[in-house]
Amino acid sequence: MTRKLAPTRLTAGERARRATIGGGARGAPAALLAPALVAVVFLLLPLLGLLVRAPWGRLGSILSEPDVLQALELSLWTATAATAVALMVGVPLAWLLARASFPGLRLLRALVTLPLVLPPVVGGVALLLAFGREGIVGKYLDQWFGLTIPFSPLAVVMAETFVAMPFLIITVEGALRTADQGFEEAAATLGASRMTVFRRVTLPMVGPSLAAGAVLCWARALGEFGATITFAGSFPGRTETMPIAIYYALETDPDAAVALSLVLLLVSVAVLVALRDRWLRSSVAT
Amino acid sequence: MNAEQDAGLALDAVVRRGGFQLTIAFQVAPGEVLGVLGPNGAGKSTLLRALAGLTPISAGRITLDGHLLDDVASGTFVEAAGRPVGLVFQNYRLFPHLSVLDNVAFAARAAGHDRARSRRAARQWIDRLDLRRLSDRRPAQLSGGESQRVALARALAREPALLLLDEPLSALDARTRLDVQAELRRHLSEYPGPCVLVTHDPLEALVLADRLVVIEDGAVVQQGTPAEVTRRPATEYVAKLVGLNLYAGHTEGYEVVLADGGTFVMAEYVSASDVLVAVRPSAVVVSTQRPSGTSVRNTWPGVVSGLTMLAERVRLDIAGQPSVVADVTAAAVADLKLAAGAQVWMSVKATDLEVYQHTADGTVTSPADG
Numbered sequence: 077m078t079r080k081l082a083p084t085r086l087t088a089g090e091r092a093r094r095a096t097i098g099g100g101a102r103g104a105p106a107a108l109l110a111p112a113l114v115a116v117v118f119l120l121l122p123l124l125g126l127l128v129r130a131p132w133g134r135l136g137s138i139l140s141e142p143d144v145l146q147a148l149e150l151s152l153w154t155a156t157a158a159t160a161v162a163l164m165v166g167v168p169l170a171w172l173l174a175r176a177s178f179p180g181l182r183l184l185r186a187l188v189t190l191p192l193v194l195p196p197v198v199g200g201v202a203l204l205l206a207f208g209r210e211g212i213v214g215k216y217l218d219q220w221f222g223l224t225i226p227f228s229p230l231a232v233v234m235a236e237t238f239v240a241m242p243f244l245i246i247t248v249e250g251a252l253r254t255a256d257q258g259f260e261e262a263a264a265t266l267g268a269s270r271m272t273v274f275r276r277v278t279l280p281m282v283g284p285s286l287a288a289g290a291v292l293c294w295a296r297a298l299g300e301f302g303a304t305i306t307f308a309g310s311f312p313g314r315t316e317t318m319p320i321a322i323y324y325a326l327e328t329d330p331d332a333a334v335a336l337s338l339v340l341l342l343v344s345v346a347v348l349v350a351l352r353d354r355w356l357r358s359s360v361a362t
Numbered sequence: 363m364n365a366e367q368d369a370g371l372a373l374d375a376v377v378r379r380g381g382f383q384l385t386i387a388f389q390v391a392p393g394e395v396l397g398v399l400g401p402n403g404a405g406k407s408t409l410l411r412a413l414a415g416l417t418p419i420s421a422g423r424i425t426l427d428g429h430l431l432d433d434v435a436s437g438t439f440v441e442a443a444g445r446p447v448g449l450v451f452q453n454y455r456l457f458p459h460l461s462v463l464d465n466v467a468f469a470a471r472a473a474g475h476d477r478a479r480s481r482r483a484a485r486q487w488i489d490r491l492d493l494r495r496l497s498d499r500r501p502a503q504l505s506g507g508e509s510q511r512v513a514l515a516r517a518l519a520r521e522p523a524l525l526l527l528d529e530p531l532s533a534l535d536a537r538t539r540l541d542v543q544a545e546l547r548r549h550l551s552e553y554p555g556p557c558v559l560v561t562h563d564p565l566e567a568l569v570l571a572d573r574l575v576v577i578e579d580g581a582v583v584q585q586g587t588p589a590e591v592t593r594r595p596a597t598e599y600v601a602k603l604v605g606l607n608l609y610a611g612h613t614e615g616y617e618v619v620l621a622d623g624g625t626f627v628m629a630e631y632v633s634a635s636d637v638l639v640a641v642r643p644s645a646v647v648v649s650t651q652r653p654s655g656t657s658v659r660n661t662w663p664g665v666v667s668g669l670t671m672l673a674e675r676v677r678l679d680i681a682g683q684p685s686v687v688a689d690v691t692a693a694a695v696a697d698l699k700l701a702a703g704a705q706v707w708m709s710v711k712a713t714d715l716e717v718y719q720h721t722a723d724g725t726v727t728s729p730a731d732g
Contacts, residue, residue: 262455264442265414266520268472276471280459 123341130338131331138335146313147321148339154229154317155297158236162244162293167286170245171274174252185249192242199238200306207234207307231308232315236297243296247289251282288351295347299340368428370394371413371524371556375422375432379408383420384580390556397571397588398560401599404577406560407452410526413558414449415442426524426556443472445524448517452528454509456501462512463488463497469520484519491515491549507538514549525550527559531566543569564603568592576600586725594640596720607641607686618717624683627659629712634719638726645714646688648678649707650698658709666704669695676700680708 086094104112131138138144173185191199207214207225217223225231259281263273279286301319308315310324318336325333374387384405390396400406411417413424415431423433430438431445456465464471466487470480488497491511501509510530517525530546531539547570550557561567567574568588576584576591576599584596595601601608611620612635618626626639647653653661664682671677675689678700686708690700700706718726 258451258453258455259457261416261442262449262451262457263468263472264416265445265447265449266469266472266516267443268468269443272472276468277457281457283459 126334126337126341130334134331135335135338138332139339141332143312144321144332144336147316147318147336150229150232150313150316151298151318154232154236155240155294155300157233158240158297159244159290159294161233161237162241163286163290166241166244166293167248167279170248171252171278173245174249189242189246191239192246196235196239196300196302196304197306200235200303203231203235203238203303203307207231226307227309227311227315229308229314232304232317235303235307236300239300239303240293240296244289244293247285247292248282251285251289252278255281291347291350295344298343370427371558372425373413373422375412375419375424375434377405377408377412377417378420379405379417382580384409384577386575386577386582387422388575388582388585390558392555393553395550395557395559395570395572397567397574398558398577399564399567399574399600399603400560400562400577402562404562405580406562406577407528410449410528410558410560413524413526414447415440415445446520446522447524447526448520448522449526450510450513450517450528450530452530453533454501454513456504456509456512456516458501460500461497462493462499462501462504465501465512466493466515466519468516484515487515487519491518505538506534507542510534510542511545514546518549518553523555525553525555525557527557527570529561529563529566530559530570532561532563546570564592584720584726590726594638594716594718594726596638596726601640605643607643607646607684609639609641609684610636611639612636618715620684622684624662626710626715627712628715628717632717636719637717638720640716640718641686641710641714643677643687643689644675645710646686647709648680648688648690648694648698648700649709650700650704652707653709656709657711659712660715661707661709663705663707666700666702666706668702669700680706682708 139148169188173181173188204226205211207217209215209218209224209226214225217225225234255278259277260273263277264270268276299319300317301323304315304317305320305323310316310320312321316324318340322333322336322340325336369392371390373389375385377384377386382403382405386398386409388396398406398409408417412419412432418439419432419434421434423435424431426446429440430436431440432438456462457468460468463481463484467477467480467484470483471477475483485494485497488494491514493508493511493515496504496508496512501512504512510533514530531543534542543566550570559567559570568591571588574585574588574591575582576596578597578599584591584600586594591600592604592606595604595606595608598608609618609620609622609624609626611618611626613619613628613632616628616631618628618637618639620626620639647658652663662682662684664680664686666678667681668679669676670679671692672689674691676692676695678688678690678695680686680688688708694700698704698706720726
């Protein structure tokens with residue numbers, strides 16, 4: 077009985093890898109490998125272009141220009157304010173969506189997460205129609221209090237909150253939904269009121285998800301463009317955030333646009349690093 | 363006794379869980395430990411949830427020290443947070459984000475005391491349950507026995523008027539179970555209020571409880587002291603739990619005619635007609651030939667249908683009239699070549715038969731009294 081086997085060489089390293097991780101040959105079939113490589117190149121090439129074309133020599137002087145600093149400062153504080161607002165009202169809403177039961181709950185959940193898929197510019201138009209000077213609420217704010225929201229820093233915060241808050245809500249809601257409610261029951265048997273249970277048990281237990289949701293929300297707010305430019309416009313120093321500054325700089329000073337883009341890229345990388353436990357590791361975990 | 367009696371716990375209720383329904387009534391005096399013994403899924407945990415206020419009862423009422431906790435008729439219900447009840451959960455449910463000390467201090471914190479004061483109060487319980495060494499640890503760093511102690515300390519720190527334990531030892535491995543058992547017994551004896559412990563483990567119930575209520579198919583089938591229940595099981599389920607052969611039958615003179623076939627000769631005349639007969643497996647003598655010239659009154663043939671190795675003995679399942687479970691030594695199995703299918707004779711002395719009556723309320727009585 078002669079049977080043809082096909083022996084291959086197994087290096088010591090590969091032997092060890094298979095012994096510890098398990099599994100067989102690692103090589104991917106060409107039919108999968110080629111498109112995968114195309115995807116990688118497509119995703120990374122533009123970023124590479126950014127790094128190659130960056131005006132490294134002028135970087136310091138560009139980034140220390142007053143209007144650049146202004147845009148950066150505006151972006152940072154509005155994104156932070158938007159995140160703070162999202163935490164204050166979004167977390168209670170996430171709790172309600174995860175724990176309460178009332179008619180229309182599912183519809184409400186769909187509606188509050190709508191901004192996730194809504195084109196931001198549509199969000200901007202919607203905000204304008206609600207809070208604009210002729211808007212259904214804005215009209216009265218203007219008439220009664222002399223308060224005009226559009227094209228102000230407040231409008232920037234509102235636009236960013238509108239677009240970014242759903243990220244926080246769905247992250248926290250998911251965590252609340254999967255959290256073991258046994259701990260909350262235990263807290264109740266120890267005499268804790270519902271609010272105490274929320275503060276001392278529920279919130280700490282979803283803490284990591286809360287932090288992840290907040291970072292995600294902040295990153296989304298920082299990069300917000302469409303809703304902001306529609307609802308808040310682009311007044312340098314007042315409503316011109318980084319993404320908007322980049323967009324205009326591309327016409328007048330391309331080097332400045334690239335430099336500003338680098339800053340946002342750096343922030344994005346920092347966000348990824350901050351969330352690595354949550355997003356990256358969980359995807360490779362067993 | 364009536365439900366309005368002041369001290370202790372009184373329950374007379376129907377508790378529902380999914381499609382299952384448990385009808386149960388009992389009283390527990392201060393300082394008494396009541397063990398509720400029943401199979402898994404019988405609604406035992408739901409019973410504790412009802413007592414703790416986590417699940418309302420479906421009918422009836424619960425009173426504690428004369429105060430209504432739950433009353434379906436009047437719609438009265440005290441929420442869990444408002445009940446002076448300590449519940450030790452089966453899997454402990456220690457807060458993973460808090461240290462042992464802060465877990466124990468939780469009740470005081472929840473009551474609105476500041477951190478320093480709460481921790482001071484908690485330290486008292488930490489010391490009492492010998493947890494000082496562990497007080498800075500997180501629950502994830504505790505062994506099963508340690509977690510159990512922390513859970514008990516956390517529940518006791520609330521100074522509850524009623525203590526509830528859900529399968530307190532089931533999450534422990536066999537080795538630590540014995541240590542924790544002895545310790546838990548000591549803590550329970552120090553606890554001044556009524557205590558209800560539910561379990562499916564008869565040993566746990568026998569060791570820890572002063573009185574037992576056995577539930578089966580949604581109803582109480584037996585109640586009494588552990589000694590009574592182990593000696594005189596009221597149902598097949600209880601007999602299995604405590605490891606006895608149990609037969610139902612009716613008396614004819616000195617004989618009991620068993621419902622499923624066979625007869626036993628009793629040592630003394632019994633006036634009652636319907637009786638239960640309990641036989642210890644170790645009281646059954648097994649021989650390969652028909653015993654002759656013996657004083658044993660009950661001998662009958664059978665066929666070995668199964669063998670199970672126990673710690674020091676072999677348990678034989680023997681089919682016959684009646685079928686019986688008998689414990690013999692491993693040496694006897696070897697000497698007599700007792701394999702499945704072997705023809706054997708069983709003998710039981712009349713004085714080794716425990717004959718008694720079972721009444722509808724779950725108590726058992728001697729035929730002589732009844």
